[in-house]
Amino acid sequence: AQSVTQPDIHITVSEGASLELRCNYSYGATPYLFWYVQSPGQGLQLLLKYFSGDTLVQGIKGFEAEFKRSQSSFNLRKPSVHWSDAAEYFCAVLTNTGNQFYFGTGTSLTVIP
Amino acid sequence: DVKVTQSSRYLVKRTGEKVFLECVQDMDHENMFWYRQDPGLGLRLIYFSYDVKMKEKGDIPEGYSVSREKKERFSLILESASTNQTSMYLCASSETGEKLFFGSGTQLSVL
Numbered sequence: 001a002q003s004v005t006q007p008d009i010h011i012t013v014s015e016g017a018s019l020e021l022r023c024n025y026s027y028g029a030t031p032y033l034f035w036y037v038q039s040p041g042q043g044l045q046l047l048l049k050y051f052s053g054d055t056l057v058q059g060i061k062g063f064e065a066e067f068k069r070s071q072s073s074f075n076l077r078k079p080s081v082h083w084s085d086a087a088e089y090f091c092a093v094l095t096n097t098g099n100q101f102y103f104g105t106g107t108s109l110t111v112i113p
Numbered sequence: 114d115v116k117v118t119q120s121s122r123y124l125v126k127r128t129g130e131k132v133f134l135e136c137v138q139d140m141d142h143e144n145m146f147w148y149r150q151d152p153g154l155g156l157r158l159i160y161f162s163y164d165v166k167m168k169e170k171g172d173i174p175e176g177y178s179v180s181r182e183k184k185e186r187f188s189l190i191l192e193s194a195s196t197n198q199t200s201m202y203l204c205a206s207s208e209t210g211e212k213l214f215f216g217s218g219t220q221l222s223v224l
Binding site: 100 | 117143144146148153154155156157158161163203205207209210211212213215216217218
């Protein structure tokens, strides 16, 4: 069965510090992988996606993620966090039917000034 | 830009009421989804639809039904609302094999 695990429920970082949010997936085929961000009271916005090719993908707002097949991971990174990055972050897998997504439980990010 | 519009931002209903949550997308997407979001549980799929009049159960369909009479509109129906259905409901749409576009969500409170 497909699943997505985000082991960190909540992370606190200082503004300007680097950030890494972890995501592990379980899926039998080559996955399509996504990171979404949700600001308070809002819907989800796509940060970046991986379908194939280069395993390091760049997204919006200075985020990047690296697909590691051997570790079944797709961790999200940002070299220098801004206060406006405080939000909930969700990792997701799209199945090979092309129309069913599985989401992790999310990681809540707090940024300290 | 794709727009997914949910008809209500906040909704308060009483136990036993029939509740309709409406969602409209403006980009002719094939697929539409209803998710429920609860703290610590992430997003859980209630139902999705890959074509007009077609629907598939997600992970938690109990207590819900859906309707898709037109391609752009996907309705979630709570036949008899209960307090454990108090939650944030998110609608989304996509082309097959592509990313999801989300609405802003409906915070439903059932008293």
